Amino acid sequence: MVERFGTEIRLEENQLYTVTLAVKGQHKVVSFTSKYNPLFSTVRIIRSDFRDLFSTYSDDDINRLIHDNSKLAMELVLESGTGVVIDLKADGGIPYAAKQYVRYKTELDLATNLFLTLATKGGQEDKTLADMRISRKVEAPSFSNVLKVLQQRLTSWEAQLIGRGATPGSSVRSGATVYPRAGRVSF
Numbered sequence: 810m811v812e813r814f815g816t817e818i819r820l821e822e823n824q825l826y827t828v829t830l831a832v833k834g835q836h837k838v839v840s841f842t843s844k845y846n847p848l849f850s851t852v853r854i855i856r857s858d859f860r861d862l863f864s865t866y867s868d869d870d871i872n873r874l875i876h877d878n879s880k881l882a883m884e885l886v887l888e889s890g891t892g893v894v895i896d897l898k899a900d901g902g903i904p905y906a907a908k909q910y911v912r913y914k915t916e917l918d919l920a921t922n923l924f925l926t927l928a929t930k931g932g933q934e935d936k937t938l939a940d941m942r943i944s945r946k947v948e949a950p951s952f953s954n955v956l957k958v959l960q961q962r963l964t965s966w967e968a969q970l971i972g973r974g975a976t977p978g979s980s981v982r983s984g985a986t987v988y989p990r991a992g993r994v995s996f
Contacts, residue, residue, distance in 0.1 A: 822846045823876065842869055845876035847883065847897055849911040855919070858912075863919050871915070878914045882907045882970060889971035906969040913966055917959040924952040 820843040830837045896902030936943045
C-alpha cells in the first residue's frame with residue numbers, strides 16, 4: 810500500500826472515508842468524514858441553543874447540515890446580487906448575517922425533523938433490551954411555538970443576508986458587510 814499511495818495521504822474536504830481492516834479473518838469497518846468546508850456555524854452553538862433536544866443527532870449529522878446550509882447561504886448571496894463578499898480564507902470574511910442565517914436554518918431543519926419523527930411514532934416509544942421490550946406513551950412537546958420563532962429569526966437573517974432588511978438589534982452601517990462584533994467570542 811505504501812508503494813501505491815506513499816507514506817502520506819491528504820484527505821479531501823467534505824468526504825466520507827471508510828477504512829476496512831482485515832486481520833486474521835476478522836473485518837472491522839470504520840467510517841469518518843473529513844473537514845467540512847464551508848461551515849458557518851458550529852455544533853457547539855447549535856447544541857447550546859437546544860441543550861438535550863438534539864441529543865439524538867450525531868455531531869457529524871449536525872455538521873453535515875451546517876455545511877449544506879452554509880452552501881445555501883453562499884448561493885443566496887450570489888443570487889441576490891448585493892455585492893456582499895464571503896471570503897472563506899480571510900479572518901472575519903464570513904458576514905455575521907450568514908452565520909446567523911445558517912444557525913437558525915440548521916436549528917429549524919433539526920427541530921422540524923425531530924417534530925416529524927415524534928409525530929410519526931404516534932406517541933409511542935419502545936425500548937428493547939435483550940428479549941425484553943418496554944413501551945410507554947410519550948406526549949410530544951408542542952413544537953409550534955419553537956418552529957414559529959425559528960422561522961421568524963431565519964426570515965429576518967435571510968433578509969439581512971440578501972440585502973432586504975437590517976440585522977435585528979443593530980443599525981446598518983454604510984459599506985459594512987461584516988457584523989462589527991463578529992470576532993468577539995464571549996463577553
